[in-house]
Amino acid sequence: MTSRRDFLQKAGLSTLAVSLPFTDALSAMSLEREDKVLRVAIMGLGSYGTRVAEAMKDCKRAKLVGVISGTPSKIEAWKQKYGIPAKNCYNYENYHQIKDNPDIDAVYVITPNSLHKPHSIGVAKAGKHVICEKPMALNAEEGREMIAACKAAGVHLMVGYRMHFEAKTLEVVKKQRAGEFGKTLFFQGLSGFMIGDPTQWRLNRELAGGGSMMDIGVYSINGARYMLGEEPIWVTAQEVKTDPVKFKQGVDETITFQMGFPSGAVASCLSTYSMNNLDKFFLNGTKGFAEMQPSTGYGPIQARTNQGPIEAQHITHQTTQMEEMAAIILDGKKPLIPVDGEEGLKDLVIVDAIYEAVRTGARISLI
Amino acid sequence: MTSRRDFLQKAGLSTLAVSLPFTDALSAMSLEREDKVLRVAIMGLGSYGTRVAEAMKDCKRAKLVGVISGTPSKIEAWKQKYGIPAKNCYNYENYHQIKDNPDIDAVYVITPNSLHKPHSIGVAKAGKHVICEKPMALNAEEGREMIAACKAAGVHLMVGYRMHFEAKTLEVVKKQRAGEFGKTLFFQGLSGFMIGDPTQWRLNRELAGGGSMMDIGVYSINGARYMLGEEPIWVTAQEVKTDPVKFKQGVDETITFQMGFPSGAVASCLSTYSMNNLDKFFLNGTKGFAEMQPSTGYGPIQARTNQGPIEAQHITHQTTQMEEMAAIILDGKKPLIPVDGEEGLKDLVIVDAIYEAVRTGARISLI
Numbered sequence: 001m002t003s004r005r006d007f008l009q010k011a012g013l014s015t016l017a018v019s020l021p022f023t024d025a026l027s028a029m030s031l032e033r034e035d036k037v038l039r040v041a042i043m044g045l046g047s048y049g050t051r052v053a054e055a056m057k058d059c060k061r062a063k064l065v066g067v068i069s070g071t072p073s074k075i076e077a078w079k080q081k082y083g084i085p086a087k088n089c090y091n092y093e094n095y096h097q098i099k100d101n102p103d104i105d106a107v108y109v110i111t112p113n114s115l116h117k118p119h120s121i122g123v124a125k126a127g128k129h130v131i132c133e134k135p136m137a138l139n140a141e142e143g144r145e146m147i148a149a150c151k152a153a154g155v156h157l158m159v160g161y162r163m164h165f166e167a168k169t170l171e172v173v174k175k176q177r178a179g180e181f182g183k184t185l186f187f188q189g190l191s192g193f194m195i196g197d198p199t200q201w202r203l204n205r206e207l208a209g210g211g212s213m214m215d216i217g218v219y220s221i222n223g224a225r226y227m228l229g230e231e232p233i234w235v236t237a238q239e240v241k242t243d244p245v246k247f248k249q250g251v252d253e254t255i256t257f258q259m260g261f262p263s264g265a266v267a268s269c270l271s272t273y274s275m276n277n278l279d280k281f282f283l284n285g286t287k288g289f290a291e292m293q294p295s296t297g298y299g300p301i302q303a304r305t306n307q308g309p310i311e312a313q314h315i316t317h318q319t320t321q322m323e324e325m326a327a328i329i330l331d332g333k334k335p336l337i338p339v340d341g342e343e344g345l346k347d348l349v350i351v352d353a354i355y356e357a358v359r360t361g362a363r364i365s366l367i
Numbered sequence: 368m369t370s371r372r373d374f375l376q377k378a379g380l381s382t383l384a385v386s387l388p389f390t391d392a393l394s395a396m397s398l399e400r401e402d403k404v405l406r407v408a409i410m411g412l413g414s415y416g417t418r419v420a421e422a423m424k425d426c427k428r429a430k431l432v433g434v435i436s437g438t439p440s441k442i443e444a445w446k447q448k449y450g451i452p453a454k455n456c457y458n459y460e461n462y463h464q465i466k467d468n469p470d471i472d473a474v475y476v477i478t479p480n481s482l483h484k485p486h487s488i489g490v491a492k493a494g495k496h497v498i499c500e501k502p503m504a505l506n507a508e509e510g511r512e513m514i515a516a517c518k519a520a521g522v523h524l525m526v527g528y529r530m531h532f533e534a535k536t537l538e539v540v541k542k543q544r545a546g547e548f549g550k551t552l553f554f555q556g557l558s559g560f561m562i563g564d565p566t567q568w569r570l571n572r573e574l575a576g577g578g579s580m581m582d583i584g585v586y587s588i589n590g591a592r593y594m595l596g597e598e599p600i601w602v603t604a605q606e607v608k609t610d611p612v613k614f615k616q617g618v619d620e621t622i623t624f625q626m627g628f629p630s631g632a633v634a635s636c637l638s639t640y641s642m643n644n645l646d647k648f649f650l651n652g653t654k655g656f657a658e659m660q661p662s663t664g665y666g667p668i669q670a671r672t673n674q675g676p677i678e679a680q681h682i683t684h685q686t687t688q689m690e691e692m693a694a695i696i697l698d699g700k701k702p703l704i705p706v707d708g709e710e711g712l713k714d715l716v717i718v719d720a721i722y723e724a725v726r727t728g729a730r731i732s733l734i
Binding site: 183185186188190194236238240241242254256258260263264265266268270272274275277278282284285286288289306361362363 | 550552553555557561603605607608609621623625627630631632633635637639641642644645649651652653655656673728729730
């Protein structure tokens with residue numbers, strides 16, 4: 001089965017299938033495809049890697065089958081906890097050998113930000129599909145290199161945008177696309193939390209590539225884009241820092257940023273590592289509004305519009321994400337909000353512009 | 368009684384009284400003072416003037432006794448509706464004669480923005496206390512002239528900041544001052560509504576001095592200052608316009624603006640004339656938050672903190688405002704949040720900086 005799937009994917013048939021005329025043969029292939037399971041290795045066994053592993057227990061079409069870690073004790077623990085065979089365990093020295101492992105289809109890269117590029121490219125060169133945690137890379141240039149590498153290797157590159165599959169988020173997005181809020185002219189994203197341990201990698205410029213913006217701020221950037229359904233044409237940004245010891249040079253504590261859109265819509269966002277109670281999206285239009293709070297947290301999302309609350313069952317975001325990513329890879333399914341490398345790159349272009357706006361004080365054009 | 372009150376005020380005794388040792392004589396004066404009523408004329412009988420007149424029906428210490436209007440039919444209607452004697456009715460040609468009218472203590476100027484300065488100075492020169500609707504003037508320079516004129520005339524100058532007396536607002540402000548939210552590092556003010564009739568004075572640059580910022584945007588500026596309890600040191604701002612026909616040159620439709628404060632707090636605000644559902648304040652600190660929605664509308668304010676909802680009886684804002692302004696003038700009462708000319712000027716300095724930031728694209732320093 002594996003070799004046949006590989007053959008189909010390399011031939012581009014999984015994408016072609018959706019536009020080909022219906023035949024019994026294709027129908028049989030389709031049925032067979034839905035039985036297939038995406039066999040995933042997680043690279044980076046930290047707290048978020050653990051969260052993804054736990055979430056995947058409930059997946060039907062994605063299965064955790066391998067690990068890549070620099071810590072032997074973690075590998076041992078995961079082998080036991082998740083029943084991972086020894087032959088699917090790698091470290092950062094030998095993970096390139098994964099190319100010879102026919103039992104792994106994709107690698108979920110959950111290492112610190114600065115390692116996303118080398119690790120993703122390493123995985124791509126090993127011929128495996130890449131799922132990379134957000135932000136995809138430190139900057140747009142790195143993002144472009146990753147896209148090129150995955151394209152050259154003929155593998156998928158996807159970014160861990162779990163909100164793109166969250167039911168209430170999708171309901172709000174569908175209403176926006178259907179014009180239910182009229183002309184949407186304002187988006188507000190407040191993304192932040194009070195960060196703890198000052199020694200963690202997220203506060204290390206070398207590893208994180210920045211501060212709150214590279215972590216929680218990306219949610220507001222990305223949210224503005226999918227909630228408004230258009231791409232910004234300019235960015236302005238302002239930084240404030242109250243604790244220069246905890247937040248060293250190049251590690252942003254708090255940034256407010258604004259984005260202008262072709263329609264005349266404007267987004268006003270906050271990214272911070274020094275306050276809690278900040279997990280809010282607000283979309284306002286000429287005919288109505290949507291409010292989400294929490295908007296991107298790991299738990300249940302709350303959403304309401306001018307029509308009332310949006311009801312949908314909470315499913316662990318990472319469970320849905322991995323199910324849907326399996327369908328994208330295995331069936332060529334097209335998600336309503338993209339999660340591919342180009343989508344990740346769009347956020348990185350904005351991150352670059354925000355940092356440039358902070359540095360120069362100028363309005364940065366994106367066109 | 369009037370001449371004695373005038374004498375006390377001119378002697379500065381109403382202010383001195385609070386710091387003088389208790390005596391029977393002062394006690395008697397105090398009692399007498401509380402019986403006094405501030406006799407007010409309204410200048411400008413438009414919709415907001417009518418709202419104030421209606422609200423004053425429930426006042427015990429402020430009484431509508433006169434009108435100034437350019438429209439004889441309005442004067443007739445008000446005479447009948449509010450029992451105003453003919454001798455207390457003026458037009459814009461003869462209102463300076465109000466100086467010879469001992470039965471009017473103060474004039475509430477509710478004319479278009481560009482007339483606030485000449486009218487307020489005219490009232491001051493007639494020796495009457497000035498209550499001026501917000502924004503106090505078109506810019507800081509005008510505001511300074513008004514302050515100087517009122518000082519020279521020995522009369523009070525107050526700005527119609529009704530929220531400064533609103534019970535839930537004051538409760539939030541007291542909690543902030545008491546440190547209940549920890550270090551308050553973020554204020555968000557969303558102020559806007561979809562403006563109707565394109566021929567109204569608010570959309571006329573000559574009369575309004577601008578657009579949404581000169582009207583609804585001032586609430587977010589002012590709110591940021593009283594909610595955070597400090598004065599901004601820098602301003603940035605961005606303008607977007609979707610309808611250049613309705614919102615002509617110099618009339619802002621939508622402005623996003625940010626203010627930085629000495630503590631490291633930042634305010635992120637929206638002022639718009641093209642969307643409803645925008646009447647929100649959000650104050651966030653290291654230990655808690657306050658959320659107000661509606662935050663400045665004429666109806667009941669809703670406020671909650673991390674501790675739960677704030678309960679307080681709704682009283683028509685303008686009723687409370689006029690009662691409290693009477694106490695300021697008659698008793699020398701000091702409000703928790705100032706409403707004097709200096710307070711109005713602080714907002715105008717920021718309005719000037721916002722327009723300069725929009726024009727230049729630069730961060731405007733306020734220090």
